[in-house]
Structures are given as structure tokens and as C-alpha cells.
Amino acid sequence: MSNRNGIGIEINKDWIDIYHNICDLESLKPQKMIHGDSRETLKTFIDKKRYEFDFILTDIPYWKMDFVEKSKGTYKKVGEDSKGIYSEKSKLSRFSSDSKYFERTKEDWESLIGDIFSDCFSLLKSGSYCAVFIGNMYHKGRYFLLNADIARILGQIGFILKGEIVWYDVNKKLHLYGINYSWIPSIVHQFIMVFRKERNNTLNKEEKESIQTRNLEIIKNKSSIKE
Numbered sequence: 001m002s003n004r005n006g007i008g009i010e011i012n013k014d015w016i017d018i019y020h021n022i023c024d025l026e027s028l029k030p031q032k033m034i035h036g037d038s039r040e041t042l043k044t045f046i047d048k049k050r051y052e053f054d055f056i057l058t059d060i061p062y063w064k065m066d067f068v069e070k071s072k073g074t075y076k077k078v079g080e081d082s083k084g085i086y087s088e089k090s091k092l093s094r095f096s097s098d099s100k101y102f103e104r105t106k107e108d109w110e111s112l113i114g115d116i117f118s119d120c121f122s123l124l125k126s127g128s129y130c131a132v133f134i135g136n137m138y139h140k141g142r143y144f145l146l147n148a149d150i151a152r153i154l155g156q157i158g159f160i161l162k163g164e165i166v167w168y169d170v171n172k173k174l175h176l177y178g179i180n181y182s183w184i185p186s187i188v189h190q191f192i193m194v195f196r197k198e199r200n201n202t203l204n205k206e207e208k209e210s211i212q213t214r215n216l217e218i219i220k221n222k223s224s225i226k227e
Contacts, residue, residue: 003221006031007051009038039112042119056120059133060113060150106144113153121157127199130159133167135190141182147191159195167192 008031010016016033023030034041038058045051117130124130132154134147151161172188203211 001028002218008033009036009041010034011037038116042116042123046119046122051123052125053123054125054128056124056128056130058120058131060116061109110149110153113150114157117154117159118157121159121197124197126197128197129162130154130195130197132193132195133190134193136187138184138187143185147193150193154195158197160198162194162196164194165192166190 008016008019010019010033013035016035019033020030022028120130132150134150136146137144147164155161167190169188169190172186174186174188
């Protein structure tokens with residue numbers, strides 16, 4: 001709709017099918033979609049030296065959130081016997097069917113994130129941005145600030161954190177956990193973290209004018225679409 005060209009990488013073909021269905025419903029021209037693992041596809045982009053991106057947007061796996069149960073334990077009121085076990089499996093699509101994936105430690109996850117975003121850094125143009133969707137998680141009695149981990153890992157690669165947007169998911173249900181025992185938070189939000197690959201050199205006059213001309217063209221095209 002903004003006259004931009006994009007390339008999507010998705011490991012789950014179901015989401016690609018849904019995307020194409022939406023394009024049909026909304027009469028949109030589909031962008032290029034690649035069914036595959038970004039760990040392999042990004043390296044192919046680098047080897048072929050065919051792509052260089054103005055913007056990267058990705059929703060990353062939140063450690064083991066696609067495997068862990070939402071909550072687990074007996075539920076009861078004070079002074080009463082336990083009534084059973086509440087345990088609900090995650091409805092997220094699993095990112096891997098490999099049995100070793102479930103055994104992945106947090107250190108393994110951090111190493112995976114480092115490898116993928118190092119490739120992203122290589123493919124991103126200088127002065128361009130990368131936005132990352134990430135949610136924190138509560139696991140085995142401990143709250144994990146995965147957004148802080150992402151800021152640290154991407155900062156070590158060379159990305160500069162420019163800001164974050166808190167996205168409150170209205171579809172999430174609030175639950176009362178651990179009343180009179182131990183407080184457990186209801187996690188109803190995610191973060192959109194915005195990073196930038198800074199330029200090595202300042203722009204000269206011609207480069208600044210070129211960017212201004214391009215921005216004016218984008219604004220003009222958007223106005224034409226509205227009309």
C-alpha cells in the first residue's frame with residue numbers, strides 16, 4: 001500500500017497461506033514470501049550479495065514460550081484441599097519439531113539470537129532501522145526480562161537502541177495467580193524495540209538531497225493512493 005517492496009521469511013507455511021488469503025480478500029499484490037528457516041535464508045542472502053535492506057521487522061521466538069505450559073500447579077482456596085491441576089498448553093505454533101529444541105537453555109537461545117541478528121546487521125543499510133517484537137516470560141518461578149536480553153545482545157552486535165513501544169494485547173486475559181502464597185504477574189503486553197544501524201560517516205550535501213527527494217516522492221505517492 002506504501003509502494004514498498006518486501007521479502008518475508010516464514011518457517012510455518014500455514015502463516016504464508018493466511019497471508020496470501022488476506023491479499024486475495026483485500027485485493028493486494030502479494031510480496032515475495034520464502035518458506036524456510038531464517039538461519040539458513042539470511043546466510044544465502046549474504047553469500048549471493050543480492051540484497052540490502054532499508055528496514056527489518058521480525059517477531060522472534062521468546063526462548064521456549066512456544067513449548068512451555070501457560071501455568072501449572074494446584075488451585076485452591078485457603079484452608080481447602082486442592083481441587084486439581086490447572087495446566088494449559090501454549091497455543092503458539094512451534095518453531096521447531098526437533099526434540100532437542102525443548103531442551104534448549106537460555107544461553108542457547110541467546111546464542112541463536114546473536115547469530116541471526118549478526119546476519120541482519122550485515123544485510124541492513126547504514127542509517128536504517130530494525131524493529132523487534134519481544135515479550136517477557138515467567139518460567140519456573142522466575143520472571144525473565146527478555147527485552148533486556150535483546151537490547152544487550154543487539155547492542156553487542158552494533159545496533160543502537162533508539163526506543164521501545166509497549167504493545168498491550170487486549171485479547172490477553174488477566175488471571176489471579178498465587179493469592180495468599182506468591183504473587184505471579186499476568187503478562188498482557190509485548191515490546192516493539194526499535195534499533196538502528198548507525199552510519200559510519202556523516203552525509204554529504206548530495207546524499208541529504210537524495211534522501212529528501214526520496215521522502216517527498218513517498219509522500220506524493222501516498223497522497224495519490226488516498227485520492
